Amino acid sequence: MPRAGLTPQTVVRSAAELADEVGYDKLTLAALAGRLGVALPSLYKHVRGADALDRKLAALAVGELADATTTAAAGRAGADALRAVAAAWRDYARRHPGRYQAAQRVPDHADPDHVAAGERALAPIYAILRGYGLTGDDAVDAARILRSAVHGFVTLAAAGGFGLPRDLDRSFDQLVAVLDTALRDWPEMTR
Template sequence: MARAGLNRGRVVAQAAVLADDIGLERITLASVAKHLGVRLPSLYNHVEGLEGLRRELSMLALRELAGQLGAAAVGKAGKDALRATADAYRAYALRFPGRYAATVTAPAPADDDHNEAAAAVLQVVVSVLHGYGLAGDPVIHAVRELRASMHGWADLEKRGAFGMPHDVDVSYQRLIDHLHVSLTQYADEPAPQ
């Protein structure tokens, strides 16, 4: 019998808190059960093992990230939308490092729910890129450029890898300025052969 008040949402929420505290890779079902004050077998009533928990955590984080990006982009276009969504992405990755780590791996192709959660993030980014006049294949390339830049930045910043005695925020603003210039030029560039 499941413990009163214990449900999938509560299990995943506790895993999210733990992932942010100790790191996604260190999450175990035993650690989640311990923090919930339940026995390990109780979790199997709510998640399908560690892999199922990680999937649920990824979907939670993707939905949160999509919400943050969407809220940041509302009413903005072009460079303002780019900067706002990039700022929201950076803030989410730094504030919730474990959850953010759960967003990085692509869902399995047949996992409709997980793909829907990932698509919500993509939809916001594509909307921002439409503000640059991008459509078709250039959008895919621009999405990859933007994601690689933002993920790389967030990962390095989270690890404390920007140790030089210069203002990190100035470097970050320059990155966004360069991305803006690159995206502005995308529509005029011929496709790579």
């Protein structure tokens, strides 16, 4: 019997593809083993179990999302950077719905790679905010707002929560325009 030649890497990468294809909730060790042409328990030679796989997949996905947004932000600033990062973000979520969902898991403090990937994903956001002159508490609030808006949009869109026929691209452009305006005229109010 020839060997399948699996590694932790290939197993996680295959899990990512499977999650994107069938949905994160239907990602199962049994289905993954089937896709890899291997008996289910064999996977335990490469990952500690279903929960560990989920964590590794989250780390992978956050890292990829960080790469995508970082690349999009390179060489840009202001509204230009905001648009590019938001577009890359949404694009990643659409192209990789399973991974994007997996990425929402909060990093385990004991996994430095996952934690680092999470920080890398935040970096382009704070870079954009610096470009708008926002730092400190303002930047924290603004980052939360930016993340909330974009994440909320792609999540609701992916779930089919936007029923009406109105073009989604238009709505997303408006969302980004609103964020740009908000960051330019940052409300001084609550201080």
